[in-house]
Amino acid sequence: MTRRLMLLDTSSLYFRAYFGVPDSVRAPDGTPVNAVRGLLDFIARLVQDHHPDDLVACMDFDWRPKWRVDLIPSYKAHRVAEEAPASDGVDQEEVPDTLSPQVPVIDEVLDAVGIARVGADGYEADDIIGTLAGRASGPVDIVTGDRDLFQLVDDRRAARVLYPVKGVGTLQVFDEDALREKYGVGGAGYADLALLRGDTSDGLPGVPGIGEKTAAKLLASYGDLAGIMAAAADPASKLTPAQRRRLEEAREYVAVAPKVVRVASDVPLPVFDPALPRQPRDAGAVEALAERWGLGGSLRRLLSTLEG
Numbered sequence: 001m002t003r004r005l006m007l008l009d010t011s012s013l014y015f016r017a018y019f020g021v022p023d024s025v026r027a028p029d030g031t032p033v034n035a036v037r038g039l040l041d042f043i044a045r046l047v048q049d050h051h052p053d054d055l056v057a058c059m060d061f062d063w064r065p066k067w068r069v070d071l072i073p074s075y076k077a078h079r080v081a082e083e084a085p086a087s088d089g090v091d092q093e094e095v096p097d098t099l100s101p102q103v104p105v106i107d108e109v110l111d112a113v114g115i116a117r118v119g120a121d122g123y124e125a126d127d128i129i130g131t132l133a134g135r136a137s138g139p140v141d142i143v144t145g146d147r148d149l150f151q152l153v154d155d156r157r158a159a160r161v162l163y164p165v166k167g168v169g170t171l172q173v174f175d176e177d178a179l180r181e182k183y184g185v186g187g188a189g190y191a192d193l194a195l196l197r198g199d200t201s202d203g204l205p206g207v208p209g210i211g212e213k214t215a216a217k218l219l220a221s222y223g224d225l226a227g228i229m230a231a232a233a234d235p236a237s238k239l240t241p242a243q244r245r246r247l248e249e250a251r252e253y254v255a256v257a258p259k260v261v262r263v264a265s266d267v268p269l270p271v272f273d274p275a276l277p278r279q280p281r282d283a284g285a286v287e288a289l290a291e292r293w294g295l296g297g298s299l300r301r302l303l304s305t306l307e308g
Helices: 010-020 034-050 066-071 102-113 125-135 147-152 176-183 187-197 212-222 225-233 241-249 251-261 283-293 296-307
Strands: 005-009 054-058 080-082 116-118 140-143 159-166 170-174
Touching: 005 010, 005 034, 005 125, 010 034, 010 102, 010 125, 010 159, 034 102, 034 296, 054 125, 066 251, 102 116, 102 283, 102 296, 125 140, 125 147, 140 147, 147 159, 147 187, 170 176, 176 187, 187 212, 187 225, 187 251, 212 225, 225 241, 225 251, 241 251, 283 296
Parallel strands: 005 054, 005 140, 054 116, 140 159
Antiparallel strands: 159 170
16 A cells, blocks of 8 residues: 655744744743744645655754765854764754744654654755655655755656745645746756755755756756766867856865765664654653643644544
8 A cells, every 4th residue: 555755844934934923922931932833734634635654743853964064164154053073973053042942842852752853963854855755655745945856856756846835834746847937947956956056054055056947947958967968078069167166166166065965865764653643652751742832732632643
């Protein structure tokens, strides 16, 4: 029996919830819980609308992996709030003051409900998603506000992205046709498009002078990044002199960028049960968390949806 898998880019979604739900939503002691309640309501709606059999909350155990920074030092550098004291430590990400205390609550609630929460040391949630999507034998819905994961869209494997376009309440579904309509490439070409275009939100410089539309045209003409770079080295190719010069000047960046931009597909993961729970794993903990943090309505809606 084919099972539908839903993969949550958890931090992307709770950031969206944090900014989409008023911070006047608070626990009995006055602590903001807008990200917690917003995320729970969003998960309930996702389950209700899309009926996954399996659901995994994919976690950033390292939001800025050293192996990516070693290749491109600017990778997410502008988002570092505090550098790790040791070479093998994890840099602290700049996060709103009232969001940070909500993250452990999110972890506790997901664990008590029984929703699988999976991460791996040295990897981002994107890499967990890439690995699990690659292992899936059935259709995959990837829920994220991060365009990087468009590279996993694949109609042959029924892998698509559900992308929040307004808070967490409205989703745009990206399959291959939707990607080509918006960006001029399918899932297989999106990573090459992204590294050529660059991404200021991730600190990726891109190739100066080559924006999104030019990158899409080059990919349409030469197939992939390797084809574009071969054309840059070929005096007979139809690249403009400016394009050829820019690509040649960026050859060092282009050599390392694919490993940074493309999500990992071979992350070693712990054993876990992805099945969508019908009953909470720990009803007592759920009740205590609901009372402690004032989550009653959101938790009741989620549990009712899970029960079907």
